[in-house]
């Protein structure tokens with residue numbers, strides 16, 4: 393198996409970029425989406441994760457590592473994963489290395505989306521998502537075609553409860569403390585490719601494609 397890791401602060405545009413890459417044969421895996429699916433189904437894991445996510449805190453490493461382990465071990469060796477929102481801590485990154493090694497796989501690249509905090513706050517406060525298919529919009533920068541409903545399935549869009557300004561600021565400091573150290577971890581392995589995420593969606597997508605070529 394092969395994997396590309398999308399790294400960057402909340403709101404940098406990881407999910408938005410991942411959408412095009414899934415058209416290129418990558419299997420998009422977002423731990424945030426997997427956790428929200430558990431919350432929707434009211435599983436014990438979902439109930440544990442909900443309170444933490446609403447406060448902008450991380451769910452425990454063993455929970456997300458377990459989800460990724462299940463996924464990787466249930467997929468055939470030719471899979472091309474695009475990891476969005478995982479790993480987010482050094483422990484997760486080390487566990488990912490172990491999982492990938494046990495499947496004789498490789499991390500091909502780590503794409504780092506750089507984006508200033510000021511821009512992130514604007515992006516997250518205008519973000520809306522489809523609770524049915526997971527499509528992501530922005531009311532100003534990437535609006536749905538008809539009012540506040542999904543272009544794919546006409547479901548009413550929702551604002552995530554963790555996209556309130558106060559929680560956003562908390563998430564940014566958690567990113568700086570716990571996730572930013574992964575840049576050095578992967579830079580030492582020569583895997584990091586930086587992309588300026590403070591550009592139009594089309595330009596960010598084009599730059600990411602170039603880094604993957």
Ligand code: ADP
Pocket residue numbers: 401402403407422423424425427444445446448449450451452453456476477478479480481484554563
């Ligand atoms: P965003 O798209 O804004 O970066 P995500 O949808 O990736 O947010 O994640 C939403 C929340 O889910 C995170 O704030 C965190 O609480 C939890 N979460 C997602 N992935 C992880 C992870 N790898 N480790 C710990 N918590 C996670």
Ligand code: ADP
Pocket residue numbers: 400401402403404405406407408409515516518519520528529530531533534589590591592593594596
């Ligand atoms: P992440 O997965 O990194 O949290 P998203 O892909 O969900 O980020 O994007 C966050 C918000 O910003 C969404 O509302 C999305 O429509 C919007 N967005 C994403 N990329 C851009 C961009 N390049 N320019 C303007 N808005 C963007």
